[in-house]
Amino acid sequence: MNYSIGRLAELTGVSVKTIRFYSDEGVLPAPERTASGYRRYTDDHRAHLELVRTMREIGLDLATIRSLGRRPLKEVLALHLRAVETQLTALQRTRTVLRATLDRDDPTDADLRRLHALGRLGRAEQAMLLDSFVDQVGGGIEARHQWLANMRDCMLPELPAEPTTAQLDAWLELTTLLADDDFRDNLRRSSDDFWAEPSALDAWRQTTAAMVDEIGRAGVAPDSPEAASVLARVLELTGQTREEWLRVFDEHDPRAERLWRLVAIVRGTEYQPPAVATAYAWLEQALRHSPGEPD
Structure with a gap:
């Protein structure tokens, strides 16, 4: 059955002006026209227009509706639910910050910065931040780039719906750190030799495992007299002076460890350094405690 634009408006409760606008903007499929130039709509147009009206009533904008095309309503609603849940989470976080701010007698600039950061760092912005971090630090070495890509989602965890001030501040510091060009460049430069040669990477893994085992089995403090013999064995194992x-x-950038400490705070967990980090910390302390001893 064919309808004039006036009849379609009567049947759907959508004004003639709005129907014409939807047609011109591509939200509603273009109708055929009579020889005189009048628009003629079909039952398909009527069903589609009612779907568009439903989507508008639940809050979808025209750009989104246009991009969805003629998908089933269930699929459209599922997409909208995800959007609403994301918005609710963001609102809950903002509410938490506002409440904490209002509990203070004298709100500070730091409180305003938190609110500003929450407003500008949505999921899309977070995704772009992580993508650029992986690309810049990856630096053209495929193995390093892939490793970072696999770690991508671990580096910036989602804030809880109602974060503590400590979690929020850690998250904001984390986003700032991940965006820092100097930090990115340091990570790339310091790991170039490590990632450039696959055989060297395998050798490093074996040597590091042996070093961790040696230091762990010794169980002595790095500033104790017993540490000297352990240090000598570690230097021999690694082949470095x-x-x-x-x-x-x-040359090591301490912000690399800071990143993972911040991640732990955001997650609400206790930071547990990996065994290799603990071994390196022991080695550095032992070296600095007895700098005059021969290798």
């Missing part, structure tokens, strides 16, 4: 190791530690 005291000066070479000290140079590595001097």
